[in-house]
Amino acid sequence: MAKRLPKLPPLLQSKIYKTGQTRSANDDVIFQNRANRNGTVLIPFDSIDLFDVSVLTSQKFESGFIVVISPEDYYSNPDVQIIMKTKKLKLGVNAILHYENRAQWNEFNPYKNKLSVAEKRTTPIDGHFVARILPTAKDEEKIILGFNTSSCKGAGIRVAEYASLHTIKSCHLQLEYLFWLCHDSKEVALNAGMTESEIENRMTAITASCNNQKLSNNDRLYKTRIIDNAKNTICPLCLKKLSAEAFLINFFESSEKSDSEKDISQINLFYINQLKTGEFNHSPYNLAWGHQNCNMICKETGVIETIKWMKEVVVNTIIFNKDSSN
Numbered sequence: 637m638a639k640r641l642p643k644l645p646p647l648l649q650s651k652i653y654k655t656g657q658t659r660s661a662n663d664d665v666i667f668q669n670r671a672n673r674n675g676t677v678l679i680p681f682d683s684i685d686l687f688d689v690s691v692l693t694s695q696k697f698e699s700g701f702i703v704v705i706s707p708e709d710y711y712s713n714p715d716v717q718i719i720m721k722t723k724k725l726k727l728g729v730n731a732i733l734h735y736e737n738r739a740q741w742n743e744f745n746p747y748k749n750k751l752s753v754a755e756k757r758t759t760p761i762d763g764h765f766v767a768r769i770l771p772t773a774k775d776e777e778k779i780i781l782g783f784n785t786s787s788c789k790g791a792g793i794r795v796a797e798y799a800s801l802h803t804i805k806s807c808h809l810q811l812e813y814l815f816w817l818c819h820d821s822k823e824v825a826l827n828a829g830m831t832e833s834e835i836e837n838r839m840t841a842i843t844a845s846c847n848n849q850k851l852s853n854n855d856r857l858y859k860t861r862i863i864d865n866a867k868n869t870i871c872p873l874c875l876k877k878l879s880a881e882a883f884l885i886n887f888f889e890s891s892e893k894s895d896s897e898k899d900i901s902q903i904n905l906f907y908i909n910q911l912k913t914g915e916f917n918h919s920p921y922n923l924a925w926g927h928q929n930c931n932m933i934c935k936e937t938g939v940i941e942t943i944k945w946m947k948e949v950v951v952n953t954i955i956f957n958k959d960s961s962n
């Protein structure tokens with residue numbers, strides 16, 4: 637985009653921008669809190685089979701990856717060394733040990749084995765282990781070591797949340813395109829302070845960029861339940877049209893809500909196929925906007941599996957009711 641585009645209302649802008657970030661994480665886990673999706677990826681050793689060595693040795697992960705191994709596995713499972721060799725993994729280079737409980741700490745104490753704390757997300761990571769051990773009894777102290785400084789908090793992001801910068805930007809574009817496809821987007825944007833010509837400029841530019849990057853295939857968006865046959869953005873689960881207003885309400889300041897706002901449900905980023913280790917599902921045509929409540933139902937299993945389950949519930953209920961009336 638050569639020309640500078642008119643600005644979106646701040647709440648909408650931030651809602652779209654945040655889709656490029658991972659979810660939150662606290663200091664007790666090894667994940668980063670709300671980091672960019674193209675950051676260093678943490679791959680649990682248990683899932684290493686899902687990643688071919690060609691993926692690991694390519695530049696697939698823009699900011700690299702760290703494989704996270706439990707001390708038991710590393711020291712007690714004879715297969716681990718073989719797998720590490722075939723996957724070209726090396727402790728302290730692109731793999732670390734993760735201590736999560738006191739039994740591991742006592743049995744495989746890293747200092748006895750002359751291991752050092754890992755503090756760097758880029759390879760070689762110059763460290764071998766990280767610890768997040770919480771007290772289970774009163775007299776115990778927690779052991780939090782590695783990636784716990786304010787400048788480098790968290791070792792990386794969940795691999796299922798990963799997306800390249802290019803993909804993140806494509807998703808931003810498509811998600812804004814979907815905002816403009818909401819049945820009332822123009823009037824809502826006007827009310828939010830954009831002028832008619834700003835709205836026209838922005839819509840034309842976003843549509844053109846989406847067309848150029850094949851991000852506006854309405855047929856595909858319809859088939860994935862992201863828009864309806866009137867080309868309006870809908871919730872992928874309940875299929876109701878979404879109001880653009882939902883993008884511009886600060887639900888955290890909900891006490892001040894007007895009567896019309898009370899009828900609007902909060903909307904969230906929605907995954908048609910849920911995020912899964914070994915898949916890269918933060919991608920265009922798999923992201924939608926949908927009701928927060930509907931999203932809570934589909935979050936773990938994805939939209940299609942949820943609908944199958946709902947159908948079963950309905951069919952069973954009908955049979956159940958028939959039986960009880962006999």
Ligand SMILES: [Zn+2]
Nearest residue numbers: 871874927930
């Ligand atoms: Zn819904």
